[in-house]
Amino acid sequence: MDKHQEHLQDGWKMDHAEPDIIKEDLAIYQTLIANVCMIGTENTDDWVLVDTGIARYGERILAACEKRFGDRPPKAIILTHGHFDHVGSAKYLCKHWDVPVFVHPMEWDYVIGRRDYPVGDSTVGGGTIALFSPFFPSRGVNLARYAEKLPEDGSLPFLPDWKYIHTPGHTPGHISLFRKKDKALIAGDAFTTEKTESTLSVFTQAQHVHGPPAYYTPNWREAETSVKRLAELDPSVAITGHGLPMEGEALTKQLNELADNFRELAIPKHKRSIH
Incomplete structure:
Protein backbone atom coordinates (compact mmCIF):
# COMPACT_ATOMS: atom_id res chain seq x y z
CA MET A 1 0.00 0.00 0.00
CA ASP A 2 1.51 3.37 -1.01
CA LYS A 3 1.39 6.48 1.18
CA HIS A 4 -1.56 7.93 -0.72
CA GLN A 5 -3.61 4.80 -0.14
CA GLU A 6 -2.61 4.78 3.55
CA HIS A 7 -3.74 8.40 3.88
CA LEU A 8 -7.09 7.61 2.27
CA GLN A 9 -7.57 4.59 4.52
CA ASP A 10 -6.75 6.61 7.65
CA GLY A 11 -9.17 9.30 6.52
CA TRP A 12 -11.89 6.70 6.07
CA LYS A 13 -11.26 5.37 9.58
CA MET A 14 -11.51 8.89 11.04
CA ASP A 15 -14.78 9.56 9.21
CA HIS A 16 -16.25 6.30 10.45
CA ALA A 17 -15.12 6.65 14.08
CA GLU A 18 -18.68 6.93 15.34
CA PRO A 19 -19.54 6.58 19.03
CA ASP A 20 -22.50 4.34 19.86
CA ILE A 21 -25.00 6.01 22.18
CA ILE A 22 -26.08 3.82 25.11
CA LYS A 23 -27.81 6.44 27.25
CA GLU A 24 -28.07 10.22 26.99
CA ASP A 25 -24.79 10.59 28.85
CA LEU A 26 -23.12 7.27 28.02
CA ALA A 27 -21.47 6.29 24.75
CA ILE A 28 -18.93 3.72 23.66
CA TYR A 29 -16.45 3.36 20.85
CA GLN A 30 -15.12 -0.06 19.89
CA THR A 31 -11.36 -0.28 19.29
CA LEU A 32 -11.07 -3.54 17.36
CA ILE A 33 -11.16 -5.82 20.41
CA ALA A 34 -12.00 -3.56 23.37
CA ASN A 35 -14.43 -0.77 24.21
CA VAL A 36 -13.79 2.73 25.47
CA CYS A 37 -16.58 4.59 27.24
CA MET A 38 -17.48 8.28 27.28
CA ILE A 39 -19.40 9.59 30.30
CA GLY A 40 -21.08 12.93 29.69
CA THR A 41 -23.89 14.46 27.66
CA GLU A 42 -23.18 15.55 24.11
CA ASN A 43 -21.18 18.77 23.77
CA THR A 44 -20.65 19.14 27.51
CA ASP A 45 -17.43 20.44 28.99
CA ASP A 46 -17.74 17.94 31.84
CA TRP A 47 -16.99 14.50 30.50
CA VAL A 48 -14.64 11.63 31.27
CA LEU A 49 -13.14 8.86 29.14
CA VAL A 50 -12.98 5.34 30.58
CA ASP A 51 -10.21 3.14 29.15
CA THR A 52 -8.24 3.81 25.97
CA GLY A 53 -8.27 0.63 23.88
CA ILE A 54 -5.25 -0.81 22.11
CA ALA A 55 -2.15 1.02 20.90
CA ARG A 56 -2.29 3.04 17.68
CA TYR A 57 -6.00 3.73 18.12
CA GLY A 58 -5.49 7.17 19.64
CA GLU A 59 -6.43 9.16 16.55
CA ARG A 60 -9.59 7.12 15.99
CA ILE A 61 -10.62 7.46 19.63
CA LEU A 62 -9.94 11.19 19.39
CA ALA A 63 -12.09 11.42 16.25
CA ALA A 64 -14.96 9.56 17.93
CA CYS A 65 -14.77 11.80 20.99
CA GLU A 66 -14.71 14.94 18.85
CA LYS A 67 -17.89 13.86 17.11
CA ARG A 68 -19.59 13.79 20.50
CA PHE A 69 -17.87 16.66 22.34
CA GLY A 70 -16.23 18.78 19.66
CA ASP A 71 -12.76 19.99 20.63
CA ARG A 72 -13.56 19.91 24.36
CA PRO A 73 -11.05 17.72 26.19
CA PRO A 74 -12.22 15.36 28.95
CA LYS A 75 -11.62 16.26 32.55
CA ALA A 76 -9.69 13.02 32.97
CA ILE A 77 -9.19 9.45 31.81
CA ILE A 78 -10.07 6.62 34.17
CA LEU A 79 -8.68 3.12 33.65
CA THR A 80 -10.56 0.03 34.78
CA HIS A 81 -7.15 -1.69 34.68
CA GLY A 82 -3.86 -1.54 32.84
CA HIS A 83 -3.88 -4.43 30.36
CA PHE A 84 -2.61 -3.55 26.88
CA ASP A 85 -6.08 -3.47 25.33
CA HIS A 86 -7.32 -0.90 27.86
CA VAL A 87 -4.27 1.30 28.27
CA GLY A 88 -2.80 1.11 24.76
CA SER A 89 -3.63 4.65 23.61
CA ALA A 90 -3.51 6.30 27.03
CA LYS A 91 -0.18 8.06 26.59
CA TYR A 92 -1.18 9.48 23.20
CA LEU A 93 -4.49 10.82 24.53
CA CYS A 94 -3.07 12.14 27.81
CA LYS A 95 -0.42 14.04 25.87
CA HIS A 96 -2.89 15.38 23.31
CA TRP A 97 -5.43 16.55 25.88
CA ASP A 98 -2.97 17.22 28.74
CA VAL A 99 -5.20 15.43 31.26
CA PRO A 100 -4.50 13.02 34.14
CA VAL A 101 -5.21 9.31 34.06
CA PHE A 102 -6.60 7.76 37.26
CA VAL A 103 -6.08 4.17 38.43
CA HIS A 104 -6.74 2.16 41.56
CA PRO A 105 -3.77 2.23 43.98
CA MET A 106 -3.28 -1.53 43.53
CA GLU A 107 -2.89 -1.02 39.77
CA TRP A 108 -0.38 1.77 40.23
CA ASP A 109 2.85 -0.18 39.72
CA TYR A 110 1.58 -1.56 36.40
CA VAL A 111 1.00 1.88 34.89
CA ILE A 112 4.22 3.55 35.99
CA ASP A 121 -2.11 -18.47 29.59
CA SER A 122 -2.67 -20.51 26.43
CA THR A 123 -3.80 -23.58 28.41
CA VAL A 124 -7.21 -22.15 29.35
CA GLY A 125 -8.74 -23.27 26.04
CA GLY A 126 -11.81 -21.77 24.45
CA GLY A 127 -10.43 -20.63 21.13
CA THR A 128 -7.66 -19.20 19.00
CA ILE A 129 -7.28 -15.95 20.92
CA ALA A 130 -6.48 -17.85 24.09
CA LEU A 131 -4.00 -19.99 22.19
CA PHE A 132 -2.05 -16.93 21.03
CA SER A 133 -2.40 -14.96 24.28
CA PRO A 134 1.22 -15.60 25.41
CA PHE A 135 2.27 -13.34 22.54
CA PHE A 136 0.07 -10.43 23.69
CA PRO A 137 1.85 -7.51 25.39
CA SER A 138 2.20 -8.09 29.13
CA ARG A 139 4.70 -5.41 30.08
CA GLY A 140 3.47 -2.58 32.24
CA VAL A 141 3.34 0.87 30.67
CA ASN A 142 4.91 4.05 31.99
CA LEU A 143 2.31 6.76 32.47
CA ALA A 144 4.09 8.28 35.47
CA ARG A 145 3.89 11.76 33.99
CA TYR A 146 0.08 11.63 33.89
CA ALA A 147 -0.97 8.95 36.39
CA GLU A 148 -2.81 9.69 39.62
CA LYS A 149 -4.27 7.35 42.22
CA LEU A 150 -8.00 7.13 42.79
CA PRO A 151 -9.24 8.08 46.26
CA GLU A 152 -9.66 5.12 48.58
CA ASP A 153 -13.26 6.04 49.47
CA GLY A 154 -14.67 4.87 46.12
CA SER A 155 -15.34 8.35 44.77
CA LEU A 156 -14.45 9.23 41.20
CA PRO A 157 -12.92 12.58 40.22
CA PHE A 158 -15.31 14.72 38.13
CA LEU A 159 -18.09 12.10 38.40
CA PRO A 160 -20.12 12.92 41.54
CA ASP A 161 -22.96 10.52 40.64
CA TRP A 162 -20.63 7.57 40.15
CA LYS A 163 -18.65 5.35 42.49
CA TYR A 164 -15.95 2.86 41.69
CA ILE A 165 -15.98 -0.67 43.07
CA HIS A 166 -12.75 -2.58 43.54
CA THR A 167 -13.31 -5.76 41.52
CA PRO A 168 -9.98 -7.65 41.57
CA GLY A 169 -9.22 -11.04 40.12
CA HIS A 170 -8.58 -10.14 36.52
CA THR A 171 -5.91 -7.75 37.81
CA PRO A 172 -5.09 -6.68 41.39
CA GLY A 173 -6.43 -3.14 40.98
CA HIS A 174 -9.29 -3.74 38.57
CA ILE A 175 -12.28 -1.46 39.13
CA SER A 176 -15.85 -1.21 37.88
CA LEU A 177 -17.90 2.00 37.81
CA PHE A 178 -21.49 2.16 39.08
CA ARG A 179 -24.18 4.85 39.18
CA LYS A 180 -26.84 4.05 41.76
CA LYS A 181 -29.63 6.30 40.48
CA ASP A 182 -30.11 4.34 37.23
CA LYS A 183 -27.98 1.27 38.03
CA ALA A 184 -25.63 1.86 35.09
CA LEU A 185 -22.52 -0.29 35.29
CA ILE A 186 -19.19 -0.04 33.49
CA ALA A 187 -17.71 -3.43 34.33
CA GLY A 188 -14.35 -3.38 32.57
CA ASP A 189 -13.23 -7.01 32.34
CA ALA A 190 -14.78 -8.20 35.61
CA PHE A 191 -17.17 -9.95 33.24
CA THR A 192 -17.72 -9.65 29.50
CA THR A 193 -20.58 -10.03 27.02
CA GLU A 194 -18.65 -12.12 24.53
CA LYS A 195 -16.43 -15.17 24.79
CA THR A 196 -13.11 -13.38 24.63
CA GLU A 197 -11.08 -16.55 24.14
CA SER A 198 -12.79 -17.27 20.81
CA THR A 199 -11.97 -15.41 17.60
CA LEU A 200 -15.37 -16.32 16.16
CA SER A 201 -17.20 -14.92 19.16
CA VAL A 202 -15.15 -11.72 19.19
CA PHE A 203 -15.72 -10.91 15.53
CA THR A 204 -19.36 -12.03 15.33
CA GLN A 205 -20.02 -10.45 18.73
CA ALA A 206 -22.33 -13.25 19.81
CA GLN A 207 -23.82 -11.63 22.90
CA HIS A 208 -23.86 -13.52 26.19
CA VAL A 209 -22.51 -12.86 29.67
CA HIS A 210 -19.17 -14.59 30.28
CA GLY A 211 -16.51 -14.43 32.95
CA PRO A 212 -13.37 -12.32 32.63
CA PRO A 213 -10.90 -13.20 29.85
CA ALA A 214 -9.54 -16.49 31.16
CA TYR A 215 -6.09 -16.21 29.62
CA TYR A 216 -5.42 -13.00 31.55
CA THR A 217 -7.11 -13.81 34.88
CA PRO A 218 -4.67 -15.10 37.53
CA ASN A 219 -6.87 -15.00 40.66
CA TRP A 220 -10.13 -16.89 40.18
CA ARG A 221 -11.23 -16.68 43.80
CA GLU A 222 -11.18 -12.89 43.69
CA ALA A 223 -12.72 -12.88 40.21
CA GLU A 224 -15.70 -14.90 41.49
CA THR A 225 -16.19 -12.59 44.46
CA SER A 226 -16.13 -9.59 42.12
CA VAL A 227 -18.77 -11.04 39.80
CA LYS A 228 -21.04 -11.88 42.74
CA ARG A 229 -20.66 -8.35 44.06
CA LEU A 230 -21.61 -6.84 40.71
CA ALA A 231 -24.58 -9.19 40.31
CA GLU A 232 -25.88 -8.06 43.70
CA LEU A 233 -26.04 -4.49 42.36
CA ASP A 234 -28.68 -5.67 39.85
CA PRO A 235 -27.44 -3.36 37.05
CA SER A 236 -29.99 -2.12 34.52
CA VAL A 237 -27.36 -1.79 31.79
CA ALA A 238 -23.79 -3.07 31.64
CA ILE A 239 -20.99 -1.79 29.45
CA THR A 240 -18.12 -4.28 29.46
CA GLY A 241 -14.60 -4.07 28.14
CA HIS A 242 -15.37 -6.66 25.47
CA GLY A 243 -18.66 -7.24 23.71
CA LEU A 244 -21.82 -5.24 23.19
CA PRO A 245 -23.65 -3.51 26.06
CA MET A 246 -26.49 -5.50 27.63
CA GLU A 247 -29.54 -4.44 29.58
CA GLY A 248 -32.82 -5.62 31.02
CA GLU A 249 -33.97 -9.15 31.70
CA ALA A 250 -31.28 -10.85 29.61
CA LEU A 251 -28.52 -9.09 31.56
CA THR A 252 -30.10 -9.86 34.93
CA LYS A 253 -30.69 -13.53 34.16
CA GLN A 254 -27.29 -14.23 32.64
CA LEU A 255 -25.26 -12.25 35.18
CA ASN A 256 -26.99 -14.03 38.06
CA GLU A 257 -26.42 -17.36 36.35
CA LEU A 258 -22.71 -16.56 36.03
CA ALA A 259 -22.51 -15.50 39.68
CA ASP A 260 -24.30 -18.64 40.90
CA ASN A 261 -22.31 -21.03 38.69
CA PHE A 262 -19.02 -19.21 38.31
CA ARG A 263 -16.84 -22.27 38.91
CA GLU A 264 -18.46 -24.24 36.08
CA LEU A 265 -19.08 -21.37 33.65
CA ALA A 266 -15.94 -19.26 33.99
CA ILE A 267 -13.03 -21.14 35.51
CA PRO A 268 -11.05 -23.41 33.15
CA LYS A 269 -11.39 -27.06 34.22
CA HIS A 270 -7.75 -27.53 35.14
CA LYS A 271 -7.85 -24.40 37.32
CA ARG A 272 -10.85 -25.44 39.43
CA SER A 273 -8.91 -27.56 41.88
CA ILE A 274 -6.61 -24.61 42.57
CA HIS A 275 -9.68 -22.43 43.10
Whole structure:
Protein backbone atom coordinates (compact mmCIF):
# COMPACT_ATOMS: atom_id res chain seq x y z
CA MET A 1 0.00 0.00 0.00
CA ASP A 2 1.51 3.37 -1.01
CA LYS A 3 1.39 6.48 1.18
CA HIS A 4 -1.56 7.93 -0.72
CA GLN A 5 -3.61 4.80 -0.14
CA GLU A 6 -2.61 4.78 3.55
CA HIS A 7 -3.74 8.40 3.88
CA LEU A 8 -7.09 7.61 2.27
CA GLN A 9 -7.57 4.59 4.52
CA ASP A 10 -6.75 6.61 7.65
CA GLY A 11 -9.17 9.30 6.52
CA TRP A 12 -11.89 6.70 6.07
CA LYS A 13 -11.26 5.37 9.58
CA MET A 14 -11.51 8.89 11.04
CA ASP A 15 -14.78 9.56 9.21
CA HIS A 16 -16.25 6.30 10.45
CA ALA A 17 -15.12 6.65 14.08
CA GLU A 18 -18.68 6.93 15.34
CA PRO A 19 -19.54 6.58 19.03
CA ASP A 20 -22.50 4.34 19.86
CA ILE A 21 -25.00 6.01 22.18
CA ILE A 22 -26.08 3.82 25.11
CA LYS A 23 -27.81 6.44 27.25
CA GLU A 24 -28.07 10.22 26.99
CA ASP A 25 -24.79 10.59 28.85
CA LEU A 26 -23.12 7.27 28.02
CA ALA A 27 -21.47 6.29 24.75
CA ILE A 28 -18.93 3.72 23.66
CA TYR A 29 -16.45 3.36 20.85
CA GLN A 30 -15.12 -0.06 19.89
CA THR A 31 -11.36 -0.28 19.29
CA LEU A 32 -11.07 -3.54 17.36
CA ILE A 33 -11.16 -5.82 20.41
CA ALA A 34 -12.00 -3.56 23.37
CA ASN A 35 -14.43 -0.77 24.21
CA VAL A 36 -13.79 2.73 25.47
CA CYS A 37 -16.58 4.59 27.24
CA MET A 38 -17.48 8.28 27.28
CA ILE A 39 -19.40 9.59 30.30
CA GLY A 40 -21.08 12.93 29.69
CA THR A 41 -23.89 14.46 27.66
CA GLU A 42 -23.18 15.55 24.11
CA ASN A 43 -21.18 18.77 23.77
CA THR A 44 -20.65 19.14 27.51
CA ASP A 45 -17.43 20.44 28.99
CA ASP A 46 -17.74 17.94 31.84
CA TRP A 47 -16.99 14.50 30.50
CA VAL A 48 -14.64 11.63 31.27
CA LEU A 49 -13.14 8.86 29.14
CA VAL A 50 -12.98 5.34 30.58
CA ASP A 51 -10.21 3.14 29.15
CA THR A 52 -8.24 3.81 25.97
CA GLY A 53 -8.27 0.63 23.88
CA ILE A 54 -5.25 -0.81 22.11
CA ALA A 55 -2.15 1.02 20.90
CA ARG A 56 -2.29 3.04 17.68
CA TYR A 57 -6.00 3.73 18.12
CA GLY A 58 -5.49 7.17 19.64
CA GLU A 59 -6.43 9.16 16.55
CA ARG A 60 -9.59 7.12 15.99
CA ILE A 61 -10.62 7.46 19.63
CA LEU A 62 -9.94 11.19 19.39
CA ALA A 63 -12.09 11.42 16.25
CA ALA A 64 -14.96 9.56 17.93
CA CYS A 65 -14.77 11.80 20.99
CA GLU A 66 -14.71 14.94 18.85
CA LYS A 67 -17.89 13.86 17.11
CA ARG A 68 -19.59 13.79 20.50
CA PHE A 69 -17.87 16.66 22.34
CA GLY A 70 -16.23 18.78 19.66
CA ASP A 71 -12.76 19.99 20.63
CA ARG A 72 -13.56 19.91 24.36
CA PRO A 73 -11.05 17.72 26.19
CA PRO A 74 -12.22 15.36 28.95
CA LYS A 75 -11.62 16.26 32.55
CA ALA A 76 -9.69 13.02 32.97
CA ILE A 77 -9.19 9.45 31.81
CA ILE A 78 -10.07 6.62 34.17
CA LEU A 79 -8.68 3.12 33.65
CA THR A 80 -10.56 0.03 34.78
CA HIS A 81 -7.15 -1.69 34.68
CA GLY A 82 -3.86 -1.54 32.84
CA HIS A 83 -3.88 -4.43 30.36
CA PHE A 84 -2.61 -3.55 26.88
CA ASP A 85 -6.08 -3.47 25.33
CA HIS A 86 -7.32 -0.90 27.86
CA VAL A 87 -4.27 1.30 28.27
CA GLY A 88 -2.80 1.11 24.76
CA SER A 89 -3.63 4.65 23.61
CA ALA A 90 -3.51 6.30 27.03
CA LYS A 91 -0.18 8.06 26.59
CA TYR A 92 -1.18 9.48 23.20
CA LEU A 93 -4.49 10.82 24.53
CA CYS A 94 -3.07 12.14 27.81
CA LYS A 95 -0.42 14.04 25.87
CA HIS A 96 -2.89 15.38 23.31
CA TRP A 97 -5.43 16.55 25.88
CA ASP A 98 -2.97 17.22 28.74
CA VAL A 99 -5.20 15.43 31.26
CA PRO A 100 -4.50 13.02 34.14
CA VAL A 101 -5.21 9.31 34.06
CA PHE A 102 -6.60 7.76 37.26
CA VAL A 103 -6.08 4.17 38.43
CA HIS A 104 -6.74 2.16 41.56
CA PRO A 105 -3.77 2.23 43.98
CA MET A 106 -3.28 -1.53 43.53
CA GLU A 107 -2.89 -1.02 39.77
CA TRP A 108 -0.38 1.77 40.23
CA ASP A 109 2.85 -0.18 39.72
CA TYR A 110 1.58 -1.56 36.40
CA VAL A 111 1.00 1.88 34.89
CA ILE A 112 4.22 3.55 35.99
CA GLY A 113 6.52 0.87 34.63
CA ARG A 114 7.40 -0.89 37.90
CA ARG A 115 5.67 -4.22 37.32
CA ASP A 116 4.57 -6.43 34.44
CA TYR A 117 1.45 -8.54 34.19
CA PRO A 118 1.62 -12.34 33.96
CA VAL A 119 2.05 -13.67 30.42
CA GLY A 120 -1.15 -14.87 28.78
CA ASP A 121 -2.11 -18.47 29.59
CA SER A 122 -2.67 -20.51 26.43
CA THR A 123 -3.80 -23.58 28.41
CA VAL A 124 -7.21 -22.15 29.35
CA GLY A 125 -8.74 -23.27 26.04
CA GLY A 126 -11.81 -21.77 24.45
CA GLY A 127 -10.43 -20.63 21.13
CA THR A 128 -7.66 -19.20 19.00
CA ILE A 129 -7.28 -15.95 20.92
CA ALA A 130 -6.48 -17.85 24.09
CA LEU A 131 -4.00 -19.99 22.19
CA PHE A 132 -2.05 -16.93 21.03
CA SER A 133 -2.40 -14.96 24.28
CA PRO A 134 1.22 -15.60 25.41
CA PHE A 135 2.27 -13.34 22.54
CA PHE A 136 0.07 -10.43 23.69
CA PRO A 137 1.85 -7.51 25.39
CA SER A 138 2.20 -8.09 29.13
CA ARG A 139 4.70 -5.41 30.08
CA GLY A 140 3.47 -2.58 32.24
CA VAL A 141 3.34 0.87 30.67
CA ASN A 142 4.91 4.05 31.99
CA LEU A 143 2.31 6.76 32.47
CA ALA A 144 4.09 8.28 35.47
CA ARG A 145 3.89 11.76 33.99
CA TYR A 146 0.08 11.63 33.89
CA ALA A 147 -0.97 8.95 36.39
CA GLU A 148 -2.81 9.69 39.62
CA LYS A 149 -4.27 7.35 42.22
CA LEU A 150 -8.00 7.13 42.79
CA PRO A 151 -9.24 8.08 46.26
CA GLU A 152 -9.66 5.12 48.58
CA ASP A 153 -13.26 6.04 49.47
CA GLY A 154 -14.67 4.87 46.12
CA SER A 155 -15.34 8.35 44.77
CA LEU A 156 -14.45 9.23 41.20
CA PRO A 157 -12.92 12.58 40.22
CA PHE A 158 -15.31 14.72 38.13
CA LEU A 159 -18.09 12.10 38.40
CA PRO A 160 -20.12 12.92 41.54
CA ASP A 161 -22.96 10.52 40.64
CA TRP A 162 -20.63 7.57 40.15
CA LYS A 163 -18.65 5.35 42.49
CA TYR A 164 -15.95 2.86 41.69
CA ILE A 165 -15.98 -0.67 43.07
CA HIS A 166 -12.75 -2.58 43.54
CA THR A 167 -13.31 -5.76 41.52
CA PRO A 168 -9.98 -7.65 41.57
CA GLY A 169 -9.22 -11.04 40.12
CA HIS A 170 -8.58 -10.14 36.52
CA THR A 171 -5.91 -7.75 37.81
CA PRO A 172 -5.09 -6.68 41.39
CA GLY A 173 -6.43 -3.14 40.98
CA HIS A 174 -9.29 -3.74 38.57
CA ILE A 175 -12.28 -1.46 39.13
CA SER A 176 -15.85 -1.21 37.88
CA LEU A 177 -17.90 2.00 37.81
CA PHE A 178 -21.49 2.16 39.08
CA ARG A 179 -24.18 4.85 39.18
CA LYS A 180 -26.84 4.05 41.76
CA LYS A 181 -29.63 6.30 40.48
CA ASP A 182 -30.11 4.34 37.23
CA LYS A 183 -27.98 1.27 38.03
CA ALA A 184 -25.63 1.86 35.09
CA LEU A 185 -22.52 -0.29 35.29
CA ILE A 186 -19.19 -0.04 33.49
CA ALA A 187 -17.71 -3.43 34.33
CA GLY A 188 -14.35 -3.38 32.57
CA ASP A 189 -13.23 -7.01 32.34
CA ALA A 190 -14.78 -8.20 35.61
CA PHE A 191 -17.17 -9.95 33.24
CA THR A 192 -17.72 -9.65 29.50
CA THR A 193 -20.58 -10.03 27.02
CA GLU A 194 -18.65 -12.12 24.53
CA LYS A 195 -16.43 -15.17 24.79
CA THR A 196 -13.11 -13.38 24.63
CA GLU A 197 -11.08 -16.55 24.14
CA SER A 198 -12.79 -17.27 20.81
CA THR A 199 -11.97 -15.41 17.60
CA LEU A 200 -15.37 -16.32 16.16
CA SER A 201 -17.20 -14.92 19.16
CA VAL A 202 -15.15 -11.72 19.19
CA PHE A 203 -15.72 -10.91 15.53
CA THR A 204 -19.36 -12.03 15.33
CA GLN A 205 -20.02 -10.45 18.73
CA ALA A 206 -22.33 -13.25 19.81
CA GLN A 207 -23.82 -11.63 22.90
CA HIS A 208 -23.86 -13.52 26.19
CA VAL A 209 -22.51 -12.86 29.67
CA HIS A 210 -19.17 -14.59 30.28
CA GLY A 211 -16.51 -14.43 32.95
CA PRO A 212 -13.37 -12.32 32.63
CA PRO A 213 -10.90 -13.20 29.85
CA ALA A 214 -9.54 -16.49 31.16
CA TYR A 215 -6.09 -16.21 29.62
CA TYR A 216 -5.42 -13.00 31.55
CA THR A 217 -7.11 -13.81 34.88
CA PRO A 218 -4.67 -15.10 37.53
CA ASN A 219 -6.87 -15.00 40.66
CA TRP A 220 -10.13 -16.89 40.18
CA ARG A 221 -11.23 -16.68 43.80
CA GLU A 222 -11.18 -12.89 43.69
CA ALA A 223 -12.72 -12.88 40.21
CA GLU A 224 -15.70 -14.90 41.49
CA THR A 225 -16.19 -12.59 44.46
CA SER A 226 -16.13 -9.59 42.12
CA VAL A 227 -18.77 -11.04 39.80
CA LYS A 228 -21.04 -11.88 42.74
CA ARG A 229 -20.66 -8.35 44.06
CA LEU A 230 -21.61 -6.84 40.71
CA ALA A 231 -24.58 -9.19 40.31
CA GLU A 232 -25.88 -8.06 43.70
CA LEU A 233 -26.04 -4.49 42.36
CA ASP A 234 -28.68 -5.67 39.85
CA PRO A 235 -27.44 -3.36 37.05
CA SER A 236 -29.99 -2.12 34.52
CA VAL A 237 -27.36 -1.79 31.79
CA ALA A 238 -23.79 -3.07 31.64
CA ILE A 239 -20.99 -1.79 29.45
CA THR A 240 -18.12 -4.28 29.46
CA GLY A 241 -14.60 -4.07 28.14
CA HIS A 242 -15.37 -6.66 25.47
CA GLY A 243 -18.66 -7.24 23.71
CA LEU A 244 -21.82 -5.24 23.19
CA PRO A 245 -23.65 -3.51 26.06
CA MET A 246 -26.49 -5.50 27.63
CA GLU A 247 -29.54 -4.44 29.58
CA GLY A 248 -32.82 -5.62 31.02
CA GLU A 249 -33.97 -9.15 31.70
CA ALA A 250 -31.28 -10.85 29.61
CA LEU A 251 -28.52 -9.09 31.56
CA THR A 252 -30.10 -9.86 34.93
CA LYS A 253 -30.69 -13.53 34.16
CA GLN A 254 -27.29 -14.23 32.64
CA LEU A 255 -25.26 -12.25 35.18
CA ASN A 256 -26.99 -14.03 38.06
CA GLU A 257 -26.42 -17.36 36.35
CA LEU A 258 -22.71 -16.56 36.03
CA ALA A 259 -22.51 -15.50 39.68
CA ASP A 260 -24.30 -18.64 40.90
CA ASN A 261 -22.31 -21.03 38.69
CA PHE A 262 -19.02 -19.21 38.31
CA ARG A 263 -16.84 -22.27 38.91
CA GLU A 264 -18.46 -24.24 36.08
CA LEU A 265 -19.08 -21.37 33.65
CA ALA A 266 -15.94 -19.26 33.99
CA ILE A 267 -13.03 -21.14 35.51
CA PRO A 268 -11.05 -23.41 33.15
CA LYS A 269 -11.39 -27.06 34.22
CA HIS A 270 -7.75 -27.53 35.14
CA LYS A 271 -7.85 -24.40 37.32
CA ARG A 272 -10.85 -25.44 39.43
CA SER A 273 -8.91 -27.56 41.88
CA ILE A 274 -6.61 -24.61 42.57
CA HIS A 275 -9.68 -22.43 43.10
